[in-house]
Amino acid sequence: MKTVTCTAPVNIAVIKYWGKRDTDLILPTNSSISVTLSQDILHSKTTISTSPDFSQDRLWLNGIEEDITKNKRMHNCFRETRAIRKEMEGKAELSGSPIEKRSTYPVHVCSENNFPTAAGLASSASGLAALVYTLAQLYELTISTSELSRIARQGSGSACRSLFGGFVAWEMGQKDDGSDSLAVQIAPESHWPELEAVICVVSDAKKGTSSTAGMQSTIKTSPLMNERINHVVPARMEQMTKAILDKDFQSFAELTMRDSNQFHAVCLDTYPPIFYLNDTSRAIIQLVHEYNATSQDGKLKAAYTYDAGPNAVIYAPKENMAEIIQLIGHYFPSDKESTAFFADPYQLVNGTLGQDFIPKTNVNFNQNIIPVQPVNSVSRLLHTKVDDGPRVLDAEESLLKADGLPKRLA
Ligand code: ADE
Numbered sequence: 001m002k003t004v005t006c007t008a009p010v011n012i013a014v015i016k017y018w019g020k021r022d023t024d025l026i027l028p029t030n031s032s033i034s035v036t037l038s039q040d041i042l043h044s045k046t047t048i049s050t051s052p053d054f055s056q057d058r059l060w061l062n063g064i065e066e067d068i069t070k071n072k073r074m075h076n077c078f079r080e081t082r083a084i085r086k087e088m089e090g091k092a093e094l095s096g097s098p099i100e101k102r103s104t105y106p107v108h109v110c111s112e113n114n115f116p117t118a119a120g121l122a123s124s125a126s127g128l129a130a131l132v133y134t135l136a137q138l139y140e141l142t143i144s145t146s147e148l149s150r151i152a153r154q155g156s157g158s159a160c161r162s163l164f165g166g167f168v169a170w171e172m173g174q175k176d177d178g179s180d181s182l183a184v185q186i187a188p189e190s191h192w193p194e195l196e197a198v199i200c201v202v203s204d205a206k207k208g209t210s211s212t213a214g215m216q217s218t219i220k221t222s223p224l225m226n227e228r229i230n231h232v233v234p235a236r237m238e239q240m241t242k243a244i245l246d247k248d249f250q251s252f253a254e255l256t257m258r259d260s261n262q263f264h265a266v267c268l269d270t271y272p273p274i275f276y277l278n279d280t281s282r283a284i285i286q287l288v289h290e291y292n293a294t295s296q297d298g299k300l301k302a303a304y305t306y307d308a309g310p311n312a313v314i315y316a317p318k319e320n321m322a323e324i325i326q327l328i329g330h331y332f333p334s335d336k337e338s339t340a341f342f343a344d345p346y347q348l349v350n351g352t353l354g355q356d357f358i359p360k361t362n363v364n365f366n367q368n369i370i371p372v373q374p375v376n377s378v379s380r381l382l383h384t385k386v387d388d389g390p391r392v393l394d395a396e397e398s399l400l401k402a403d404g405l406p407k408r409l410a
Pocket residue numbers: 044045061111112113117123124126127128131
């Protein structure tokens with residue numbers, strides 16, 4: 001039996017992916033750019049064992065066994081990685097030094113996210129990236145990360161970007177077979193260490209429209225979408241790449257907020273409309289704009305972005321982070337213990353946050369721009385940073401036992 005365990009990170013797009021030109025191959029209607037967030041805070045962890053003694057492929061997701069045959073997207077990833085392994089096995093045999101025929105063995109996959117799947121924190125991106133990266137280690141594939149991203153893309157579009165750390169572009173490609181639709185690294189995580197992020201987990205009882213259904217509906221019905229994919233995004237891809245390479249927070253922040261806003265605008269332009277933002281999301285947008293308006297030199301201090309859900313991700317230079325977290329803590333109070341509400345692995349903020357907290361900002365802030373919001377409108381704050389791509393873990397981190405069955409079930 002061969003067993004490998006890996007983790008993969010979450011990525012949050014600053015130029016948004018929305019729209020598929022091919023739903024089977026998962027080919028997008030526009031290119032996108034994302035930032036990879038630290039696995040210390042959010043990750044998917046996957047163990048895969050393979051053995052000729054297993055009777056069939058099996059999958060456990062967050063401690064519950066799932067029917068792997070029903071998971072078409074995962075199947076795409078197995079098929080593609082096994083095909084490459086099979087080719088390697090054929091070549092090895094011809095050269096007279098055969099390798100194990102792992103491409104023919106069943107696999108046991110056990111995966112868990114260290115955050116609730118339903119929190120809307122891009123778990124399919126990190127989950128499918130962890131799956132494909134672990135398969136590549138298991139089969140000892142020698143292909144490049146960009147080639148591997150082409151396979152991850154067929155599991156979940158945005159998963160292709162989670163195979164790299166730092167700043168990542170998913171180039172949409174032009175070909176019908178998808179061979180040129182893959183991820184490339186714009187800059188590694190070491191490039192812009194001052195850039196950090198805070199995730200505001202926004203409570204939302206309702207389950208929104210699924211991304212897959214929403215995207216197709218937008219393509220079919222939104223006239224604004226044509227403008228976005230043909231004119232707006234191509235120009236922004238160049239501008240955002242330059243902003244990242246130049247570490248130009250002013251351009252990065254404005255493009256990030258404008259692109260998030262346009263993504264939600266094409267959702268509103270979809271007929272019938274799709275809503276992902278809620279009152280709390282909109283209050284955070286207002287707060288960030290008001291905070292930016294306090295800037296003495298006209299420079300932006302923070303940028304929000306929202307995916308297909310109400311959670312905010314705020315990107316900002318490290319020097320502004322304590323102030324931002326204090327402001328959020330004041331306007332979005334929590335009844336939890338400070339340490340349960342706020343995850344601060346980098347020890348940024350001293351003292352407490354919450355309802356009674358008065359922000360000690362250096363800025364002349366209009367305290368009444370928004371009222372203090374109902375308690376627990378924001379359920380958690382996670383402070384994080386730009387970090388690396390998937391990691392291979394030691395054998396003791398395995399989620400599977402020596403018999404190939406999970407160590408823990410839900
Ligand atoms: N979808 C959501 N989380 C996942 C995971 N960890 N692995 C595979 N698919 C997922």
